[in-house]
Amino acid sequence: MAFRLTVVAVSVLLAAPAPAVLAAQNMPATAGGEVRQIVTFLFQPGRAGEAMSIYEKQLKPIYTDVPPLRRFRAYREAESPEPLDLVVVSSYDGMAGMDAANEALRRPHASGQSAFALYGTLSAMTQTHHDQFVEMLPALGDSTSDGPDLTVFEYLRVAPGMQTRFSTLLFTSIRPFERARKLYAWSETGRMLVSDGWDFVRIYGIRSLADWQRSREQIRNSQYGKALDDMIASRKTLILRRDARMSVR
Numbered sequence: 001m002a003f004r005l006t007v008v009a010v011s012v013l014l015a016a017p018a019p020a021v022l023a024a025q026n027m028p029a030t031a032g033g034e035v036r037q038i039v040t041f042l043f044q045p046g047r048a049g050e051a052m053s054i055y056e057k058q059l060k061p062i063y064t065d066v067p068p069l070r071r072f073r074a075y076r077e078a079e080s081p082e083p084l085d086l087v088v089v090s091s092y093d094g095m096a097g098m099d100a101a102n103e104a105l106r107r108p109h110a111s112g113q114s115a116f117a118l119y120g121t122l123s124a125m126t127q128t129h130h131d132q133f134v135e136m137l138p139a140l141g142d143s144t145s146d147g148p149d150l151t152v153f154e155y156l157r158v159a160p161g162m163q164t165r166f167s168t169l170l171f172t173s174i175r176p177f178e179r180a181r182k183l184y185a186w187s188e189t190g191r192m193l194v195s196d197g198w199d200f201v202r203i204y205g206i207r208s209l210a211d212w213q214r215s216r217e218q219i220r221n222s223q224y225g226k227a228l229d230d231m232i233a234s235r236k237t238l239i240l241r242r243d244a245r246m247s248v249r
Contacts, residue, residue: 034136041086047125048085062109063248068101072248075240134190141188148207155198155236162231183215
């Protein structure tokens with residue numbers, strides 16, 4: 001009987017999205033709404049060190065002088081199912097903020113070079129790269145997103161017709177469950193604007209690989225685990241380590 005009551009409670013919860021969740025779902029990507037560009041690089045063999053030096057010594061000073069940029073973060077692989085050398089994440093006030101930043105990045109910096117010219121140089125030493133854009137959902141995130149050592153990027157593809165129900169379950173049940181058990185140092189959620197088939201990305205700060213395994217076990221074994229699994233069609237998980245040398249703001 002207790003199991004049946006739990007299932008009914010979860011079903012009722014999913015049928016009636018909370019107003020705050022609906023507001024987060026409909027938040028437009030305009031000034032004031034944070035949009036992030038996530039760029040993943042795999043450099044040619046033997047070129048990663050040279051490419052990282054360009055980012056740290058030449059691109060970082062340019063990004064520092066771009067007012068529309070909210071912040072810039074860089075990550076290296078800790079554990080990943082796909083080969084990568086570098087993930088860079090830049091944050092803006094909506095896509096309009098990104099447009100304004102691109103104008104600044106095209107112009108020559110005080111150093112005499114533009115960011116776009118340097119990216120041309122990086123392109124010549126890059127094996128593969130891809131860009132993604134994500135609209136962050138403040139109602140589904142914490143106020144801080146720096147530290148500890150490891151950062152998890154979990155890309156999610158939601159089953160057709162399940163996006164609102166997924167957001168509702170996340171807002172009303174999963175995040176309170178995660179916070180009560182202190183599964184992560186912090187977490188954030190974004191809705192993909194441009195991606196290779198993903199709907200959402202969840203980002204977590206974790207202290208160790210063991211913490212990540214424990215968090216997955218607790219979610220999977222919770223009363224919400226089956227409902228969550230039924231909504232997620234596929235996922236990709238990257239565990240990265242932030243490179244503090246390249247942080248801006």
